[in-house]
Amino acid sequence: MKNPFARQSDYSALDDAALVALAKTDRDAFGELYERYLSKMYSYVYYRTGNTHDAEDLTAKVFLRAFAHIGKYVDRGLPFQAWLYRIAHNLVANWHRDQSRRKIIALEDYLGRDLQTEAPDERAEARDEHDSLLRAVRRLPAERQQLLILKIVERLPNREIGIIMGRSEGAIKSLYHRTLLALRAELSAGPASRKMNRSSG
Amino acid sequence: MKPDQPATRDNLLPADDEQHEAEALAQLTKALESALTSRQPRESFARELRAQIMDEGADVPSRLRSLSPRLQFAAALALAAGCLLLMLRRLLGGNGGGELVEDTVPSSA
Numbered sequence: 001m002k003n004p005f006a007r008q009s010d011y012s013a014l015d016d017a018a019l020v021a022l023a024k025t026d027r028d029a030f031g032e033l034y035e036r037y038l039s040k041m042y043s044y045v046y047y048r049t050g051n052t053h054d055a056e057d058l059t060a061k062v063f064l065r066a067f068a069h070i071g072k073y074v075d076r077g078l079p080f081q082a083w084l085y086r087i088a089h090n091l092v093a094n095w096h097r098d099q100s101r102r103k104i105i106a107l108e109d110y111l112g113r114d115l116q117t118e119a120p121d122e123r124a125e126a127r128d129e130h131d132s133l134l135r136a137v138r139r140l141p142a143e144r145q146q147l148l149i150l151k152i153v154e155r156l157p158n159r160e161i162g163i164i165m166g167r168s169e170g171a172i173k174s175l176y177h178r179t180l181l182a183l184r185a186e187l188s189a190g191p192a193s194r195k196m197n198r199s200s201g
Numbered sequence: 202m203k204p205d206q207p208a209t210r211d212n213l214l215p216a217d218d219e220q221h222e223a224e225a226l227a228q229l230t231k232a233l234e235s236a237l238t239s240r241q242p243r244e245s246f247a248r249e250l251r252a253q254i255m256d257e258g259a260d261v262p263s264r265l266r267s268l269s270p271r272l273q274f275a276a277a278l279a280l281a282a283g284c285l286l287l288m289l290r291r292l293l294g295g296n297g298g299g300e301l302v303e304d305t306v307p308s309s310a
Binding site for chain 2: 027028030031034035038039040042043046047052055056059060063064067129130133134137148149152153154177180181183184187
């Protein structure tokens with residue numbers, strides 16, 4: 001006799017499109033999508049917020065929102081993860097807006113709270129370079145940060161990044177080049193010269 | 202630099218600059234790759250969030266489906282025992298053995 005409570009197994013063999021179609025009525029199928037994309041969403045949100053606490057909070061919101069709206073999801077042939085990244089991007093944008101309303105946290109304190117303390121056994125010099133690079137990344141405009149995370153952390157191809165960010169493949173390639181140049185300029189300008197640039201307008 | 206031009210300091214400089222820039226950007230990309238690595242969420246967070254999603258508005262059969270086979274068996278056993286107890290109470294008649302018990306916590310001193 002068939003066990004009515006038996007788990008529907010082997011969702012792992014299905015591709016995203018099939019899982020999304022199932023997930024509209026079957027929460028276990030959504031569970032498989034959750035397993036597939038949890039780390040990606042968490043990494044993305046972590047680097048955009050800079051701390052574990054908010055990364056967890058926003059990651060939870062991404063999946064709860066996706067779960068609540070999966071019934072209305074229309075497959076237009078775009079990757080499912082593009083939809084998830086857009087949800088994450090919008091939530092992070094709202095979070096930054098709320099943060100700026102509440103208070104401005106000094107970036108150094110901000111990094112000191114989390115990103116810095118998570119690598120205590122690294123050599124101090126290497127850690128300083130690492131931290132100054134992360135600080136420089138976080139000073140970039142939001143879309144450039146998003147591009148770096150998708151390209152460097154998630155290793156997505158330009159075509160897929162273009163779908164997520166609503167740009168052409170060529171535009172992404174060019175934006176990446178400009179981002180690297182801006183980042184290099186940001187790194188070569190010390191804190192003092194940045195301060196001067198800010199105060200001069 | 203054009204191929205027929207002699208290699209003077211002036212027309213070598215732009216090529217040097219380009220090469221220098223390409224090297225600098227490659228170095229920067231390498232540094233980014235070691236600084237921006239994939240992050241894993243805490244296991245307990247991942248587990249709790251999954252449970253929260255799975256429980257959101259779930260009906261009883263789907264909640265039971267998400268339990269492990271051992272817990273499913275225990276739930277079925279508890280259900281059967283409950284039904285048996287109700288049947289016994291009806292068969293034995295009376296008020297089912299239930300006596301009025303005074304509230305153990307007085308409402309006032």
